[in-house]
Amino acid sequence: MSVRLGCERLLREELDLVRGRRVGLITNHSGIDSQLRATADNLHAHADIDLRFLFGPEHGIRGDAEDGVRVEDGVDTQTQVPAVSLYGKRRQPSPDELGQIEVLLFDIQDVGVRFYTYLYTMSLGMEACAAAGVPFVVLDRPNPIGGLMVEGNLLESAFASFVGLYPIPIRYGLTIGELAHLFNVEFEIGADLHVVNLDGWHRSMRWHDTGLPWVAPSPNMPSLETAAVYPGMCFFEGTNVSEGRGTTRPFEQVGAPFVDGFAVAEALEARQIPGAGWRPVSFRPAFSKHIDHVCRGVQLHVMDEEAFEPVRAGFEALSTIRRLSSDFEWRANHEGIHNFDKLAGSDRVRQAIDDGIDVVDLMEEWARERRPFEDIRQRYLRYD
16 A cells, blocks of 8 residues: 555545644655655645745745756746745745735655755744744654664754754654644744644655655655765765765766776775675766766765665765865865754764764764754654
8 A cells, every 4th residue: 555645634534733824835856745746746736725825945836946956036937926936036935925825834854964955945934934924734754764764963953954954863764743842842943733644654664665756855866875875975065075076976876087986885894884786887967077987986875775874874985085086176166164063063074084983983973962852753753
């Protein structure tokens, strides 16, 4: 039996949340039901629902904008409903827009990782609704990398940004609805929050257990294989090593013209990283870093899904390339702030890698640091 999504249960079992009401919806192309129908289209077509606004995150409502590209306001071509960008001149619905609706829904697929911007489009929407007195409803979706494992360090408040606003781990092991509840209570957002639960989902499930179709939630998250390695391999974004953008295997393969992929693969295999296999590769990005240049590096293969720890695997790859490649650099913006530190939620991680601290020691330190979060997390689990 397939898992039933929050967007499906809303229309079949919890219609009173929206029946006869003026509705806004934060969504994108990943907000679909099990038959691939967009939640925006389903709401617009429903006789008892008055859909007034669509609000879009990074990449836009229909997913037609690339990573980091500013999205402008407009009109959704399919529904002719006003399409408001929350990844342009502002990140929250305005008081005027909220004054024209009676409830705001959220239906976007996340990937279970702290630095995915959709999480903060949600939390900032919750903040705006709390201030305006508008109920906020999350239509829950499965965590595609499972709901059991928690990994990585906690974000430090000094490094809060739109790729990490709250002190949560890299991999938090919650559904988007569970996370919304945690945000709302623990970080005192105070929204009138309702979560439409999943039916049939269990914490141990991976996406292929759900019976649901996979739609890439962002342009460089094309497959479940990408999502599986993303929690660790995304950190290459903060370096001058390509994270595989501009290729058919983003985040699964990393490299640069100055990397010796054979040496890196050999060193990583010697580390005996659980569930991980490493293969030397060459690739030529069509866009992003090192465009049209041959990059040499490694591809990460998940050999044992149950044993695999993506955060450790990613940091092992990063630490190894840092050690073996003399031209390796950390990327900084025009203000001198390291992009890596925003992703890591700390500058201590970068400094530890520069100092040659063993990744296993980092993992053990982070496990100790996040114990209080893991205790808090238990309060918000909706599924067994």
